Amino acid sequence: MVTTKKSGGDTYVWQRRTNGQYMVRWFGWLIGVMIFMWAWNYISGATTWFYVKDAPRVTADIFSRATPPKWEYIYQLGGPIWDTINIATLGTIIALFLAIPVAFLAATNTTPQVPIHPVLARIMPSPMRKLLLTKTGENNYTMALFRPIALLVIVSTRSINSLIWALLLVAIIGPGVFAGIMAISIRSIGFCAKLLYESIEEINVIQVEAVTATGAGKLQTLVYGIVPQILPTLAGVAVFRWDINIRESTILGYVGAGGIGLWLQSSMNILAWSQVSLILLVILVAVVVGEWVSAKVRGAII
Amino acid sequence: MSIAASANLTAMVGKAWKKPPFIKKPWLRWGLLILSVVYLVLAISSVEVDWSRVYIGLERGARFVTAFANPDFSSQWENISEGMYESIVMTVASSVVGIAISIPIGLGAARNIAPAPVYFVCRGIISISRALQEFVIAILLVAIFGFGPFAGFVTLSFATIGFLSKLLAEEIEAMDPIQGEAVKATGARWWQWINYGVQPQFMPRLIGLSIYRVDINFRESAILGLVGAGGIGATLATSFDRYDYDTSAAILLMIIGIVMVLEYVSGFVRGKVQ
Numbered sequence: 001m002v003t004t005k006k007s008g009g010d011t012y013v014w015q016r017r018t019n020g021q022y023m024v025r026w027f028g029w030l031i032g033v034m035i036f037m038w039a040w041n042y043i044s045g046a047t048t049w050f051y052v053k054d055a056p057r058v059t060a061d062i063f064s065r066a067t068p069p070k071w072e073y074i075y076q077l078g079g080p081i082w083d084t085i086n087i088a089t090l091g092t093i094i095a096l097f098l099a100i101p102v103a104f105l106a107a108t109n110t111t112p113q114v115p116i117h118p119v120l121a122r123i124m125p126s127p128m129r130k131l132l133l134t135k136t137g138e139n140n141y142t143m144a145l146f147r148p149i150a151l152l153v154i155v156s157t158r159s160i161n162s163l164i165w166a167l168l169l170v171a172i173i174g175p176g177v178f179a180g181i182m183a184i185s186i187r188s189i190g191f192c193a194k195l196l197y198e199s200i201e202e203i204n205v206i207q208v209e210a211v212t213a214t215g216a217g218k219l220q221t222l223v224y225g226i227v228p229q230i231l232p233t234l235a236g237v238a239v240f241r242w243d244i245n246i247r248e249s250t251i252l253g254y255v256g257a258g259g260i261g262l263w264l265q266s267s268m269n270i271l272a273w274s275q276v277s278l279i280l281l282v283i284l285v286a287v288v289v290g291e292w293v294s295a296k297v298r299g300a301i302i
Numbered sequence: 303m304s305i306a307a308s309a310n311l312t313a314m315v316g317k318a319w320k321k322p323p324f325i326k327k328p329w330l331r332w333g334l335l336i337l338s339v340v341y342l343v344l345a346i347s348s349v350e351v352d353w354s355r356v357y358i359g360l361e362r363g364a365r366f367v368t369a370f371a372n373p374d375f376s377s378q379w380e381n382i383s384e385g386m387y388e389s390i391v392m393t394v395a396s397s398v399v400g401i402a403i404s405i406p407i408g409l410g411a412a413r414n415i416a417p418a419p420v421y422f423v424c425r426g427i428i429s430i431s432r433a434l435q436e437f438v439i440a441i442l443l444v445a446i447f448g449f450g451p452f453a454g455f456v457t458l459s460f461a462t463i464g465f466l467s468k469l470l471a472e473e474i475e476a477m478d479p480i481q482g483e484a485v486k487a488t489g490a491r492w493w494q495w496i497n498y499g500v501q502p503q504f505m506p507r508l509i510g511l512s513i514y515r516v517d518i519n520f521r522e523s524a525i526l527g528l529v530g531a532g533g534i535g536a537t538l539a540t541s542f543d544r545y546d547y548d549t550s551a552a553i554l555l556m557i558i559g560i561v562m563v564l565e566y567v568s569g570f571v572r573g574k575v576q
Binding site: 032035036039040042043046047048051052055058059062083086089090155156159160161163164167168171172174176177178181248250251255264268280283288 | 447521543
């Protein structure tokens with residue numbers, strides 16, 4: 001790392017890296033800047049710069065229309081707020097019920113192992129063997145058949161935003177609160193299951209062995225050996241996700257999935273900026289209160 | 303063992319073991335239980351479900367699920383590729399700008415580096431950015447800047463600042479001051495102190511977080527199109543509206559694929575630098 005270099009005569013100067021390392025870094029930066037310029041060029045080309053230059057005036061205009069917020073509109077927002085809270089809460093509860101089995105199927109130490117024929121094990125390509133197979137004897141293999149399916153469920157539900165799930169569910173089961181609840185719960189499965197299965201994999205085996213040693217069956221081992229160990233994580237994840245879901249459920253209505261977002265969209269459509277500003281304030285309060293409640297509950301649990 | 307404890311033990315001998323309750327105080331336990339049941343009954347009864355509509359929808363749902371077996375990349379390829387290109391471009395540009403701005407703000411929001419006025423301004427910026435969701439910012443910015451990727455770019459940059467500066471500031475506040483003092487003791491100026499005493503300590507975390515943020519920005523860029531802020535979201539929404547589920551499936555598969563690649567890369571890089 002640190003090197004010295006002759007400069008001119010016989011004096012040595014400290015520098016952080018060798019000349020070669022500096023060159024590599026310089027080229028890295030050059031490529032990075034080029035990629036950024038390419039991206040910027042595209043955005044700049046797709047932008048109507050007149051509007052951007054006009055932005056301060058428009059902002060001031062919108063701000064003057066949006067203040068003061070139309071306070072009496074709050075009486076009409078009671079129902080939507082109740083719906084929003086329900087979407088987040090019921091969605092989280094359903095998600096937890098669905099995530100728990102997925103997490104147990106995804107954790108390497110609890111996923112069911114299916115014995116398979118050794119010939120089948122031998123013809124399997126090696127990356128698949130590494131992922132799925134466990135050698136239990138001289139010529140005996142078991143396969144974690146359900147693990148890849150559970151991991152697929154986790155990845156696919158996690159990578160798609162709840163708004164997109166809502167969009168899809170509104171198209172499938174029609175607009176309304178129910179679509180919002182389903183969207184929130186589907187989106188949360190992957191998140192909850194991922195954190196849960198990581199915690200299941202980290203449990204203390206000795207406690208499980210102690211329960212097994214009393215002669216407990218498989219289900220009893222699960223209930224008395226494993227579940228008490230992951231219960232704090234489960235509660236923490238539930239509250240954490242509920243907090244995120246309050247945040248997300250406030251906007252789901254924008255695509256028709258119920259809650260206060262629906263009112264936001266209709267106010268935007270008629271350019272009633274004083275209603276929009278009130279709704280945004282309500283959303284902000286909901287998010288802050290949700291965060292506060294979740295922090296309090298997590299503090300009490302952990 | 304004390305006498306009381308042994309008396310307790312003899313009292314317990316011969317009785318079946320019962321799981322201790324989760325909440326010790328009985329009134330709190332029952333109170334919470336009754337409250338939650340009342341809430342659940344009220345909440346569930348207020349959800350109106352049109353089951354006949356759901357039943358009709360199930361057929362469409364099945365069609366959507368089967369579309370994943372047969373995704374149609376080709377017939378709308380022009381729209382898909384344009385939307386994806388825009389999403390990627392927005393992700394790159396907003397991540398670069400967001401990260402570049404969040405470094406000074408992160409330094410300013412660290413109490414052990416910044417003076418009080420700078421600290422409060424930077425913390426204020428972070429709180430505003432974190433309290434507003436990307437989607438809400440995008441709605442407002444589209445109204446201000448007009449349709450197109452510029453609004454999405456500004457939205458994502460702003461959201462990146464809140465996320466990255468906060469975590470960066472926490473990292474800097476938890477750093478080891480001795481290394482910084484050693485650099486200061488050589489007579490280093492403020493810049494040199496930051497560059498040689500502070501920056502090497504937060505760099506691994508910054509790199510890890512930045513890559514994670516690129517991942518988030520890409521995911522978010524997929525929904526900004528719903529309000530006209532550019533990206534693949536517009537194409538996706540159109541394909542849903544037209545019940546063109548084969549195209550939707552293709553777009554969703556591409557999103558999942560790119561997110562998986564980004565997650566893998568971010569795990570790899572974080573493993574390398576930390």
